[in-house]
Each structure stands twice: as structure tokens, then as C-alpha cells.
Amino acid sequence: MSFQPSYFKGTEGAVGLICWFERTESVFLRSNCTEDSKVKFATGTLTEDALSWWNSFAQPIGIEEAYKTTWSELKNLLTKKYCPRTDVKKMEDEFYSLTVKGNDYKTYVRRFQELTVLCPTMVPNAEKLMEVFIGGLPRSIEGNVTASKP
Known part of the structure; x- marks a missing residue:
């Protein structure tokens, strides 16, 4: 190893x-x-x-x-x-406005995961984390994801 x-x-x-x-x-x-x-x-x-x-x-x-x-x-x-404060502020803004572009879910998930690590104070708990994640999904599947109670 x-x-x-x-x-x-x-x-x-x-x-x-x-x-x-x-x-x-x-x-x-x-x-x-x-x-x-x-x-x-x-x-x-x-x-x-x-x-x-x-x-x-x-x-x-x-x-x-x-x-x-x-x-x-x-x-x-x-x-x-x-990680200057100005950069962190940009990432925090990006975090709450992050959405899936087209059907590129892989890029959305990867960037969402990066931002949760880079901005740990943005989501105080798992429930809020899931809420923000679902909020970035297209409306057409948001209901399906919410119904599955992730």
C-alpha cells in the first residue's frame, strides 16, 4: 500500500x-x-x-x-x-445559487460536495444540506427526490 x-x-x-x-x-x-x-x-x-x-x-x-x-x-x-474571505464569499453565493445545468448531474453533485466542504457553516445540519441540494435540482425531478425522503 x-x-x-x-x-x-x-x-x-x-x-x-x-x-x-x-x-x-x-x-x-x-x-x-x-x-x-x-x-x-x-x-x-x-x-x-x-x-x-x-x-x-x-x-x-x-x-x-x-x-x-x-x-x-x-x-x-x-x-x-x-482562501481569502472574498473567495469564500463568492463560494457561499455560488452555494445557494448552484443548480443543475442541462442534464449534467455529475458536475452538479461534484461541485455541491466541494462547496459543502469549502463552506461548512452554510449548512448547519443534514436536513438543511438536503434542502439546499434538492433546491438546485430541476423542478421536473425535485418532487420525485423529495418524495423518496432522502
């Missing part, structure tokens, strides 16, 4: 960052990575702009102190750096 890390440059945008989070967490699980090692491992996969950002974060406090940052804290720091 491969535990190959995924690299993050800092130029991939919000979706790229979320994908990096997910792939990195997948490696954590498969390799039984301890909490104490997650930040050290994850920051070892940063390159280019993201590595420069990490170095500028770690240098003033020292690398050992920087490695005491939790994985959750690191994710928050990276999100603040690489």
Missing part, C-alpha cells in the same frame, strides 16, 4: 487546498500518524509559496515550537492564507 504524500504549492486555490487536506488526512489514517507528527508530516509536503509561508510562520518562533501547532490549527491558518 502506498503512503505517498500529496504536495501543496499554494497556487491551487481553495478547492486545491481542500483536496490537499483530504489526501493528507487519508495518508494520516493509512500510516497511523500520531497527532504529534501530523504537522511535521504535512508541512514536509508544502512546496513553493506554501513552503515560504510556513518558513515565515516557523522562523520567528522556532521550528520545534511551530511543530507544536495542531493539525486543526494548521488547517485554519492555511485556510485563512489561501
Whole structure:
């Protein structure tokens, strides 16, 4: 089984960052990575702009102190750096206006899933999530989906 890390440059945008989070967490699980090692491992996969950002974060406090940052804290720091509020606002607006284009359900579902990860505060619970999802479906099938009580 491969535990190959995924690299993050800092130029991939919000979706790229979320994908990096997910792939990195997948490696954590498969390799039984301890909490104490997650930040050290994850920051070892940063390159280019993201590595420069990490170095500028770690240098003033020292690398050992920087490695005491939790994985959750690191994710928050990276999100603040690489998902500017203006971008998040655009995604939130897109989230509530997302609809199926033509019969391209696959693209709708994929983008809906991305936006639920990128905008976690937009849907406080599963019921609201389902309501927003159904709201983006064509009216011709919305009733069928609602009747099936997903």
C-alpha cells in the first residue's frame, strides 16, 4: 500500500487546498500518524509559496515550537492564507445559487460536495444540506427526490 504524500504549492486555490487536506488526512489514517507528527508530516509536503509561508510562520518562533501547532490549527491558518474571505464569499453565493445545468448531474453533485466542504457553516445540519441540494435540482425531478425522503 502506498503512503505517498500529496504536495501543496499554494497556487491551487481553495478547492486545491481542500483536496490537499483530504489526501493528507487519508495518508494520516493509512500510516497511523500520531497527532504529534501530523504537522511535521504535512508541512514536509508544502512546496513553493506554501513552503515560504510556513518558513515565515516557523522562523520567528522556532521550528520545534511551530511543530507544536495542531493539525486543526494548521488547517485554519492555511485556510485563512489561501482562501481569502472574498473567495469564500463568492463560494457561499455560488452555494445557494448552484443548480443543475442541462442534464449534467455529475458536475452538479461534484461541485455541491466541494462547496459543502469549502463552506461548512452554510449548512448547519443534514436536513438543511438536503434542502439546499434538492433546491438546485430541476423542478421536473425535485418532487420525485423529495418524495423518496432522502
